[in-house]
Amino acid sequence: MRIAVDAMGGDHAPQAIVEGVMLAKKDFPMIEFQLYGKESEIRKYVTDETNVKIIHTDEKIYSEDEPVKAIRKKKQASMVLAAQAVKEGRADAIFSAGNTGALLAAGLFIIGRIKGVDRPGLMSTLPVMTSDAGFDMLDLGANAENKPEHLVQYAILGSFYASHVRGIKNPRIGLLNNGTEETKGSELTKKTYELLKAESDLNFIGNVEARELLNGVADVVVTDGFTGNAVLKTIEGTALNLMAVLKDSILDAGLKGKLGALLLKDSLRGLKGKMDYAKYGGAVLFGLKAPVIKTHGATGPEAVAQTIRQIYTMLDSHMVEELVAQFEEKKKQEGAFSINEKLQKKVDK
């Protein structure tokens, strides 16, 4: 098992990235880590060289670079070289905390889509307040627009992830909608509902509303990239703002506030922990020929190690290979079905 690591991506790169890899190495001595980036910088943080390869390059992609242009022009950037390694079979997965758009572009244009997945989506496991389970949601914004067929593909992808990586049997798939009734929604959600209902392999539980997401109403929630992006950012913004208001009002309460906060330290920390979804690993650009994983730019070593664990599980469960087979089978069935339809039409005449 070989993971290509963009050691130069993220706000605290390469230190946080390499330190995270060193942490992960303790649990996963069998993984080969390929660290792409400035060798002299990387080497400072390598405490154990076994199974570690450093591939030196001076070039890197910055967070402010225009994604597609960066991927096309900066052929020697650490992220591009790491993606090339996956493409050419020298690595099995890629991890980066760098420019999200550039990683999406690298995934699409260098590594490539699974046949049958039209528009790979961005997926994260988000926190459920009532349990430790979490739920997977996609697309969180890889696309600004989606068709019903894409959402069905997301349901298949999400279902595989929930079962293979999170160990959930027969994951419950929900469609994000503006009401729970079957007749509710936009043209997109109404058509998607019909298609999902017809997918006998999926445990489709119907429409779910945004108010119920953090209650664990479904194990996998599918939506278009525009809505998913808005919902994810709303969760983050609401949580951050509430925590900030609480903190301010505790500080304003003076000594009483300090004492109260001290007594509630564990409770307040627990609240923060509940919302922190880095514990589930990074975001997956899902539907590509290999795992492509992105973490926040501010990611620290622990979150990097957690993400390596996630990638290990994805590779170890052979999820991508199974997905390739599944989508090929689906394609065949649809092909057979459309041949049958054509025959039927001839008969009808």
Place this chain on the structure above:
Amino acid sequence: MRIAVDAMGGDHAPQAIVEGVMLAKKDFPMIEFQLYGKESEIRKYVTDETNVKIIHTDEKIYSEDEPVKAIRKKKQASMVLAAQAVKEGRADAIFSAGNTGALLAAGLFIIGRIKGVDRPGLMSTLPVMTSDAGFDMLDLGANAENKPEHLVQYAILGSFYASHVRGIKNPRIGLLNNGTEETKGSELTKKTYELLKAESDLNFIGNVEARELLNGVADVVVTDGFTGNAVLKTIEGTALNLMAVLKDSILDAGLKGKLGALLLKDSLRGLKGKMDYAKYGGAVLFGLKAPVIKTHGATGPEAVAQTIRQIYTMLDSHMVEELVAQFEEKKKQEGAFSINEKLQKKVDK
């Protein structure tokens, strides 16, 4: 000034509604309140009869009724009679805490749209964490789908509301999008961006992201009804879930938790108060020939009184009349423009 009140709408009707009206009467003795509903029930809570008319009816619309059907079939329902009064000029505005869909239908089919507003939208003033100002957002779900022209109409409506009712000079209009750059977004948001930029009367500040909404990034935020509905429900769901987790973990902390919570009582109450947007009044179904206002089914007397204050300000500022004039002017200009365009085309030939 005459307000038609659906006294039978809401979980605690007619008690909470009539008590709220009685509260509001103290500040607004000049308003005539028309209370539609079961007279014997309503009369129990009327403590001051001056300027109060009770219009008796036995019929009412339930929260589980199918909206359009209910409006068409239940001709004598309290909500329908109240809407009829507005249509026929016997009242100036309508207020209900009942079935939202039915009120939308009553507004559209009985009271009718302002000429030039294609798809009235649902608008609420939502809380800003860093100040007491709040921001107006629409459409929150009156429509499942919107065109760019609708969003421009929402910007005009929202701007009028922010200036006339909330007293904000030159309100900042933001377009909800999945990134702040002009080139970001779906076909809908890209086209809307262009149109909003061309509206010289609006203070359009560009795209805003969902993460920044509660920071007060704009005074008015426009979006399509599907996204708006998802964002509103996500804010509510996230806030409710966080408060519940905090409460549970305080209870789990035993005596220490109880003591800490006691010390932080004001801070925790302040947090709840920050999120409670009933203080800004009810949701406006906006773009109709008269104010149509909806509050939560669980609304209590104080929130009803607050909503009466909001309706008073809407009526007192003659906002709807000005909007009618504004949209007529807009229509004329576009008409003149299209005549010019036609002439130009003739010249070109």
